[in-house]
Amino acid sequence: MNDKKPLGRWNWRSMVVQYGLSLLFLVFIAWSHTFGFVPGQAIGRSFTLFVLEMAAFLPFMFVLVGLFDIWVPKEKVMRHVGKGSGILGTMWVILLVMLQAGPLSGAFPVAAMLWKKGCTPFNVFVYLGAFSALKIPMLTFEVGFLGWKFSLLRTLFSLPVFILIAAVIDRSFRAAPFVMKQPEQSNYKATI
């Protein structure tokens, strides 16, 4: 989501790698139609069905996520994170998570930054835990593909489970303290 790849500049080699399987698949389907390979034709039909199904609402979802991304100021939330300890600090951390998207590996640098800003270990691990359940852009997709009921229940059950996990890790922190650090190589730079 934070990838700043400009639109309209094509890197052919990486394109071939990324779309390699899809291209092979296309060749396979064309071959199936030319030589009358019936199972191949059936696979092609179900693929077309999937693509049409996605095309029907993916554009809406992405526009919604894009608008959300541009209108909701993460920087403002960032300023409050780490100041308050206790329930208030936890709430700021959860609010920050809700505004984000992307894979877990993108959450580690943010977690290290939270730690540097003075977040308690408990809140840092609440952040990582809530990352699985509460990201609003992801919830858009979850509701769209799996329904309200699923999303609501998963969020409801995930929250206590991951707060519990954060508490357990926090305990082990006290037993054997350690330092959380931003690795030297900066290819995992925090992006907010």
Place this chain on the structure above:
Amino acid sequence: MKVLAVATILSLAVSLVVDRRKTIEGVRRAARMFLNVLPSLLTVLVLVAVFLALVPPERLEKILGIGSGPTGYALAAAIGSIALIPGFAAYPLCGLLIQNGVSYGIIAVFITTLMMVGVLTLPVESKFFGLRIALWRNLLSLAGALLIGFIMGIFL
């Protein structure tokens, strides 16, 4: 899905009225995100189309359906822990799996492990937190994901 379309069009209209420049930037961002996820999404759809041809829905339901028991959960947890599928591609995949008879509890385990447990990203994670905490965080998250899946399985 009419709700989604209406919500998007309404948001887009309001956003356009309030700030045109920001709206255009938001739509550009959406397009960029879509282009970034398109290769993985297409790859997932290709794999699912081939997979469903090889494993018919009735078989799939037996392996990952409501009556599949611990094996289904273990399989979902293992795949979710190892795979690196972006969320934007994972949800369409889950939607298709549900349509083909996979149970909601198993999908919950898959989604949660996919987002919380990263076997392949463990080296990266231990650079941040150290190996000990990284291992514990992953193990506890795996247990948590299974717990969430079981509870979801009861409700849905």
